[in-house]
Amino acid sequence: MTELSQERRLVTSIPGPKSQELMARKVAAVPSGIGVTLPVFVTRAGGGVLEDVDGNSLIDFGSGIAVTSVGNSAEAVVRRATAQLADFTHTCFMVTPYEGYVEVAEQLNELTPGDHEKRTALFNSGAEAVENAVKIARSYTKRTAVVVFDHGYHGRTNLTMALTAKNMPYKEGFGPFAPEVYRVPLAYGYRWLTGAENCAEEAAAQAIDMITKQVGAENVAAIVIEPIAGEGGFIEPAKGFLPKIAEFAKANGIVFVADEIQTGFCRTGQWFACDDEGVVPDLITTAKGIAGGLPLAAVTGRAEIMDAAHAGGLGGTYGGNPVACAAALGAIETMKELDLNARARRIEEVMKGRLHAMQEKFAVIGEVRGRGGMIAVELVEPGTKTPNAAVTAALAKACHAEGLVVLTCGTYGNVLRFLPPLVIGEDLLNEGLDIIEEALTRA
Template identity: 85%
Template sequence: MTALPQERRVLTAIPGPKSRELQTRRTAVVAQGVGSVLPVFTARAGGGIIEDVDGNRLIDFGSGIAVTSVGASAEAVVRRASAQLADFTHTCFMVTPYEGYVAVAEALAELTPGDHAKKSALFNSGAEAVENAVKIARAYTKRQAVVVFDHGYHGRTNLTMALTAKNMPYKHGFGPFAPEVYRVPVAYGYRWPTGPENAGPEAAAQAIDQISKQVGAENVAAIIIEPLLGEGGFIEPAKGFLPAISEFARDNGIVFVADEIQSGFCRTGQWFACEDEGIVPDLITTAKGIAGGLPLAAVTGRAEIMDAAHSGGLGGTYGGNPVACAGALGAIETMRSSTSTRRRRRSRPS
């Protein structure tokens, strides 16, 4: 339980005087390109409530952009991360490893879809995870092209801006972008010309035709898609679309990547959104909700694909930081407990 009362309380104008003062200080020293939706400065947060510097308590609908899925300052996250802070804050896993990184990889192997042998590599952000998924797919297939979809969002680095469909605010004025990225239609049911009932098979056929004719399936290293699109509109691809694209990838030796950075870790009622239609991706990228607010990301996938990159080809100074790994184990502990409770409630006789 959090010590912060789970109730809305408004004491001042929004933003209040202390937040306005901090906003003045921010304007003087923080780059204008770093925007904020609401100029309210947080003092503390717990569960689903943020308390600002003026004492107002606001319902946290933003959840740190899909991050604090287990609530802000969740007990297990704080407990495990605090214990790790007391032991050591950093060594770099590539220099001298530690158990937390291995434990997170073990949990990901268990929780992600599919019963095949899996391995993981840990990073700092979702964009890093997507970039490394592309690196791994290219190393495995010895191909170059990457296929993405209309309305998709995959990050703000140069390669992930190229993968992202939305110009403003993510891409405008920041090009040129990485080459060998190809975009095809997604099954957007509500806007499909012949109706949502036809969107899945028709969009899949159109996408596959474009890939085959304009790129060549034999040139495609990876197909990357969010099973639930989150930035170009919250779009659930029409039924049948994801299975058809996944099958096309499998038949043509293409690595199918599920970008579950926003949709993963119980945000859709299941551990991962791709489980809704029984999709088992070759690689799955995770971040955001994985660590209860601490910066961590992962690529998890088939062991033979993950092992395609040469030793030293994957990593980063802070990737899989021990404190973030501890937070992830706390978030997963909380989610396991919640899902077990829901299963017990559903199994009770009425």
């Protein structure tokens, strides 16, 4: 295969005629509930670009929602997965096991925060990992309640829809939801009523008061939180908030679960976002960036908690598929060899530098935030903090037309988020930022 040229190249309008033909087939064959952000059909991808059926080459600021951090066709991922494919595709680890699963578990036990004894169980998706973390916590504590946070996103299964804050499009019409789920405030500095400087202290106090008074700490099996809220708007909780919640959990025998599905594996410039404040979760859920694009997820945590479930109580036919495990080992190898934590920190330096300069020029940018290769801008009505979803959608559309893949998010639909592959070239990174600046100028 010829090497994929790392350049933006538009030979048709976006989407091109072949993509439009394929989209018509998609509409006829696939339910409308499965939406598409940008209807270009990809034939090849890697580095920082996606090539479509019409021969266009687009800059990728989405990474398949933080999945292809090592690129879409990283050499080590392809090499290891190909070798495994040739040996066998599946046996079911619960029937006849294989070394790859154990090796991935060993790597995760080593890489995740804390030097305590750990165990890892492998699954297929982030939602499945979160669901299993709750099962494990309930089995260990013999309690039922689960506490989650405003703006949190944890998945699309019945239980994880209950854990997820945002109604549309994730929950609307899909209830009733799993019981015994309680939501408390998140330290969202930009929107905290008394100001960002009071946010960590006040939000933690409010959350702990609600748990204590409305649920009873002695009834809570798990507190589940994203160290940076992903779908909710790339909200980095005010410094000090996470440690306070973790301390409260520890003091009350509650399992503290860090959902690092979007933030894990070098995405924030550290192996895991919890590392930033030295928070050591009892359980940590991972997926997305774990296997270079193959479906894999994990729950890693304290041995005594992970071992609480009875034999046969955890698992799944495809969980820890051997090809996905091989890909994960290739992805971790790539992250270490290329020092993708350093790459992520450099992406933050470049992006925040440019975006803060844009904020000076454009009153529509309320806040620039995020860490590493997980950066966002919150867009507002100029002179206010009123969410501006309309301009957010218009900006995304303008970027797409120019061959830049960007995603939106946020509880109010007013956040433009950037998740470039951590292997993207700096020239492409800056070209993408040029497109964003031009779109802001026009908006």
